[in-house]
Amino acid sequence: MRKHPGIVPVVLSGGTGTRLWPLSRESYPKQLLALAGAETLLQQTLARVAGQPGFAAPVVIANAEHRFVIAEQARQAGIADVTIVLEPVGRNTAPAAAVAALMAMADDPDALILIMPADHVVQDPAAFRAAVETGAAAAAAGRLVLFGMRPDKPATGYGYIRRGDPLPGLAGIDAVAAFVEKPDQPTAERYLASGDYLWNSGIFLLPAAAFIAELDRHAPDVLAAARGALEGAVRDLDFLRLAEAPFAAGPSISIDYAVMEKTDKAAVVPSEFGWSDVGSWSALWEIGTRDADDNLCVGDVVALETRGSYLRGEGRLVAALGVENLVVVATPDVVLVTRRDSDQKVSQLVAALKKDGHAAATQTQRVYRPWGFYQSVHEGERFQVKRITVNPGAKLSLQKHFHRSEHWIVVNGTALVTRDGEQILLRENESVFLPLGCVHRLENPGKLPLNLIEVQSGPYLGEDDIVRLEDIYKRI
CATH class of the missing domain: 3.90.550.10 (Spore Coat Polysaccharide Biosynthesis Protein SpsA; Chain A)
Known part of the structure; x- marks a missing residue:
């Protein structure tokens, strides 16, 4: 040029x-x-x-x-x-x-x-x-x-x-x-x-x-x-x-x-x-590589006697039998089914979900943060289980909670945990308990991603029960 x-x-x-x-x-x-x-x-x-x-x-x-x-x-x-x-x-x-x-x-x-x-x-x-x-x-x-x-x-x-x-x-x-x-x-x-x-x-x-x-x-x-x-x-x-x-x-x-x-x-x-402009699921169907039955299948998909469809399984199996010209998109928390000639109206569906207060209209189960991401695995009365992934060299804010305690179990990687001034190094299959009100921080000092399971327990488990005291990402 x-x-x-x-x-x-x-x-x-x-x-x-x-x-x-x-x-x-x-x-x-x-x-x-x-x-x-x-x-x-x-x-x-x-x-x-x-x-x-x-x-x-x-x-x-x-x-x-x-x-x-x-x-x-x-x-x-x-x-x-x-x-x-x-x-x-x-x-x-x-x-x-x-x-x-x-x-x-x-x-x-x-x-x-x-x-x-x-x-x-x-x-x-x-x-x-x-x-x-x-x-x-x-x-x-x-x-x-x-x-x-x-x-x-x-x-x-x-x-x-x-x-x-x-x-x-x-x-x-x-x-x-x-x-x-x-x-x-x-x-x-x-x-x-x-x-x-x-x-x-x-x-x-x-x-x-x-x-x-x-x-x-x-x-x-x-x-x-x-x-x-x-x-x-x-x-x-x-x-x-x-x-x-x-x-x-x-x-x-x-x-x-x-x-x-x-x-x-x-x-x-x-x-x-x-x-x-990839403005619809059918646009992705049009630009993608389709099979002999004119289907575009992404992820975990099985299709029999199915034609002209866009089928996508993200964390879920999509099984289609005897259908034509559909869009089926499955995520861990939502399954969308529509005809390809109606998929321009998906935004209207999202607007209706927002009006009804469905969190899935705007939020994914995996929530990204500057240090990595977390994902809710299971939730019940007074408890919640999350997967947390921390990028190499990243650290969460120094924080405390008023309504919950936490238990961290390292799945793989290395965790450096601060708990009320004490520093604890955890490796695979090791864990630490963080009582309600303690000042704590999680850090990944390693060169590989840190994955751990967090078990929260308490009367209130909302994300707004975080009091940040220090944060390298300036979120205070």
């Missing part, structure tokens, strides 16, 4: 991915999951550009609750120079892009920023980078560039871009004639037949200065919120935490609505790089 001024990859990782529930939930959304390969969608997005010629170090703008998981996934992917910016609240894509543009301009007034959702699939990264190369010339000339996917079916789940005339002197780039909302089926069929329409991928290549100028013109409240949030930002360990009050005061609005549908500088690169 020819070197252009400062192409800064900006990965937007604030989405909740409710249409892929129950695997994707607010507490652990789809970009953090390995849905289309061995790496998570976030890792795949970073790998598309990290270390490639012509690209600067990536920036991830994320929900603050996911910061430690994102940092760990970047580390696992071998990407050490990523900047992680924390949004105090979700405000859609325009405010996040505005923050990224202001940050990029502080380092290079001529910077280009490449805005990429963290939860998309690109099956041909080389073709993606070639499309960025094509768009870079227009972006460097002040155009706000989108990447439009050439449709291969009359999809009703995407917004469309109507192509205008080719831009003079910019091969492979067209003006944008119009943006079109998600069409009905007959309209989508007309779009496909005309050849004049492209799917809107939600990926942008923007000259930072021109984008800021267009924000000032068309959405000054978005720009003011971004400026205030960045001016008040503070460092939090390895993260940049945006100021909450100014950011929350700004509108929640997409880049399309804030700028792209109003500007006269929009341009589009018609592209084909195996793109999917």
Whole structure:
């Protein structure tokens, strides 16, 4: 790739991915999951550009609750120079892009920023980078560039871009004639037949200065919120935490609505790089490798006389017999069953569950923390059993409880336990009792993950019965 001024990859990782529930939930959304390969969608997005010629170090703008998981996934992917910016609240894509543009301009007034959702699939990264190369010339000339996917079916789940005339002197780039909302089926069929329409991928290549100028013109409240949030930002360990009050005061609005549908500088690169927004279970079925009966089976699955289905067993056996065109996704706490042609409505199901107060609507059984994760194994009256996994070198906060005692049994690894000032080293099959009210801490001094079983007992076992006295992750 020819070197252009400062192409800064900006990965937007604030989405909740409710249409892929129950695997994707607010507490652990789809970009953090390995849905289309061995790496998570976030890792795949970073790998598309990290270390490639012509690209600067990536920036991830994320929900603050996911910061430690994102940092760990970047580390696992071998990407050490990523900047992680924390949004105090979700405000859609325009405010996040505005923050990224202001940050990029502080380092290079001529910077280009490449805005990429963290939860998309690109099956041909080389073709993606070639499309960025094509768009870079227009972006460097002040155009706000989108990447439009050439449709291969009359999809009703995407917004469309109507192509205008080719831009003079910019091969492979067209003006944008119009943006079109998600069409009905007959309209989508007309779009496909005309050849004049492209799917809107939600990926942008923007000259930072021109984008800021267009924000000032068309959405000054978005720009003011971004400026205030960045001016008040503070460092939090390895993260940049945006100021909450100014950011929350700004509108929640997409880049399309804030700028792209109003500007006269929009341009589009018609592209084909195996793109999917993975917006439904049927989208995963479409891009995956299916068997002779047109089924895509993941995990512990047995299927007989079954056709055209997406079957996924995560911790549970899924057995299907004599069914067609279904989506069946089983997790340890939820089983989803729907027809493939109804799976766009899964988010409506999640909304109903949230209204009814079901914790499973947003929370997974495995709860991630900066030091590792815990998972409830069994719960009864006045007791709870958990599995706890602590990463090498990590430690929990120094804490105490008012309503419960705990018993820790090491399954494998090495645990360093602090109990009222005493330090105890535990190895496999060894245990320790922590009486109610004692000040304690758990640490993994080893080079391998520490796994242990925690048995809690007491009249109240809620997670809010934790009084933190010290915490290396600044959660006090």
